[in-house]
Amino acid sequence: MSRSVTGTSVGIVGARGYVGAELIRLIAGHPDFELAFVSSRELAGQRVADQFDGVAGIDPELRYVAPSNEELPTLGADAIVLALPNGKAAACVAAFDEAGVDPVIVDLSADYRFDDAWYYGLPELTRAKYAGQRRISNPGCYATAMQLAVAPMLDALAGPVQCFGVSGYSGAGTTPSDKNDPEKLRDNLMPYALTNHVHEREVTRQLGHEVQFLPHVAPHFRGLTITANLTLSSSLDRDQVVARYRDRYAGEPLVDVLDDAPWVSRIAGQHHVELGGFTLSPDGRRLVVVATEDNLLKGAATQALQNLNLAFGFDENRGIPRVRDAG
Numbered sequence: 001m002s003r004s005v006t007g008t009s010v011g012i013v014g015a016r017g018y019v020g021a022e023l024i025r026l027i028a029g030h031p032d033f034e035l036a037f038v039s040s041r042e043l044a045g046q047r048v049a050d051q052f053d054g055v056a057g058i059d060p061e062l063r064y065v066a067p068s069n070e071e072l073p074t075l076g077a078d079a080i081v082l083a084l085p086n087g088k089a090a091a092c093v094a095a096f097d098e099a100g101v102d103p104v105i106v107d108l109s110a111d112y113r114f115d116d117a118w119y120y121g122l123p124e125l126t127r128a129k130y131a132g133q134r135r136i137s138n139p140g141c142y143a144t145a146m147q148l149a150v151a152p153m154l155d156a157l158a159g160p161v162q163c164f165g166v167s168g169y170s171g172a173g174t175t176p177s178d179k180n181d182p183e184k185l186r187d188n189l190m191p192y193a194l195t196n197h198v199h200e201r202e203v204t205r206q207l208g209h210e211v212q213f214l215p216h217v218a219p220h221f222r223g224l225t226i227t228a229n230l231t232l233s234s235s236l237d238r239d240q241v242v243a244r245y246r247d248r249y250a251g252e253p254l255v256d257v258l259d260d261a262p263w264v265s266r267i268a269g270q271h272h273v274e275l276g277g278f279t280l281s282p283d284g285r286r287l288v289v290v291a292t293e294d295n296l297l298k299g300a301a302t303q304a305l306q307n308l309n310l311a312f313g314f315d316e317n318r319g320i321p322r323v324r325d326a327g
Contacts, residue, residue, distance in 0.1 A: 008312055009036035011077035013092060014084040015064070016040040018170045018222075019108060022301035023081055024048065028057035030319030033308065035059070036077040041066045073099035079311070081304055082107045085173065086198070093135075104134045104311045106304050110198045112137040120206060121307040123316055124252050125151055136307045139206075141171060141224060141299025142199040142215065147206060148255060148273050149228045149291040152248040153241075158233040158285075160210040163203075166264070167224035169217055171295045185219040192217065224299065225264040226291040235284030242278055245289075249275075253317055254298060254306075261290040270294055271302045271320050 010027050014020055015038045027033045035058065038048050044066035049058045067075065073096050080096075080103050082089045089111040096103065112118040112135065119133035120126055125147060139147070146163050166189065172179035179190060193215055200213035242257070249255040254272040256262075261277025270293075277290035293299050302320055309316050 007032050007034040008079065009034055009077045010079045010081060010308065011035075011037045011039070011072070011075055012081050012083060013039045013072065014082065014088075016042050017083060017174050018296050019300040020083040021051070022296050023083060023304060024052060024058070025055055026301055026305050026319060028052070028055055029321070030057075030305070032312070032314055032318065033079075035062060037065050037067070037075050038062065039067060040064045069095040070099075072096065073101035077103055079104040079106065079308055081105075081308075082109065084109055085175075086110045102134055104136065104308065106136045106138055106307050106311075108138045108300055108304060110140060110202065113139065113143075113198075113202050114205060121303065121310070122147060122206070123303070123306045123310060124148065124249065124255055125206075127310065127316070130310055134311070136311065138300065138304050138307060140199045140202055141293070141295035142167065142197075142213065142226065143202045143206070144299055144303065145224060145226045145273060145291040145293050146199070146203045146211060146213065146228065148249075149226055149275055149289045150203075150207060150209070150211065150230065152244040153230055153232070153287065153289075154207060154209060156232050156234065156236065157209060157230060159231045160212050161231075162212045162229040163214065164227045164229075165213060165215045165224060166218050167215065167295055168220040168222045168264075168268075170222045171224065171299075172217060179217045182219065185217060188219065190217045191215070220264070221268075222294055222296055223264040223268045224293060224295045225262075228289045228291065230287040230289065232285050232287055236280065236287070237284060238278055238280055241280065241287060245275060245278070254302070254320070262292040264292045267292040267294050269297070271297050273298055 043064040048062045118135045118137040122139045169180040203211045258276030262274035273293040279288045
């Protein structure tokens with residue numbers, strides 16, 4: 001099942017889903033990474049290229065495979081990306097530990113986001129903590145947007161932050177449910193997990209400040225928006241607030257700070273986060289910030305590629321299409 005590759009080899013476990021497909025496109029287009037294997041039980045035996053018409057960089061002989069967990073360490077990949085549902089990563093990781101094989105592992109699920117032994121890879125906020133760790137936990141999609149929206153104001157907060165979130169139904173994955181049923185979502189906005197959502201706990205832990213998260217699913221396919229309500233400990237004016245965000249994300253090509261509130265319809269297919277709509281109450285003690293991102297890209301696959309680049313010593317944005325100059 002293994003293949004001979006000449007670049008840094010990356011295997012994808014659980015590639016049938018939406019994020020897995022985005023990972024295949026990104027890694028196939030990366031100048032230094034090559035696909036070592038792509039696993040999917042449902043597509044096993046089929047040519048990967050047949051699922052990606054017009055995508056350059058995919059070996060026409062590469063086929064989906066369905067290795068057992070015990071077989072994964074024998075496939076020889078330099079890096080493994082786990083694109084599995086929550087609760088499924090541990091068995092894969094255990095197979096590498098038991099075999100004494102130590103590739104870079106990037107886990108896209110929530111399974112290791114609360115494990116201090118794993119590097120939490122939100123590069124714009126955590127890259128200074130990266131010290132060669134080979135186990136990397138990819139942040140959640142909503143969690144990425146929320147943290148980037150709140151982080152510049154952390155030292156100015158008074159009380160919990162409330163985040164109202166709306167995502168396209170791709171965020172619910174491919175397993176059929178009410179949250180990804182287009183008919184049930186038609187003309188609808190579906191609230192769910194209104195307390196104790198895993199991303200609420202994730203953001204609160206990473207920021208060290210309570211965040212209250214209210215997620216919803218909308219009828220569009222991809223892209224999410226967060227409206228964050230921040231109570232401030234002292235009065236600020238809009239120029240002071242915007243300056244905080246521009247200073248914090250100066251030189252970050254995957255974070256755009258805008259004047260107007262960003263629209264989720266403009267972020268689909270883009271690899272960055274947009275922050276804007278900075279609005280203050282008359283007394284300057286309440287701030288509202290809007291963040292948008294593509295949940296499948298910067299919310300998952302693009303961020304995984306940033307983390308792979310970091311782990312292998314490449315420029316963090318290498319291989320990410322349409323990275324604009326910061327500023």
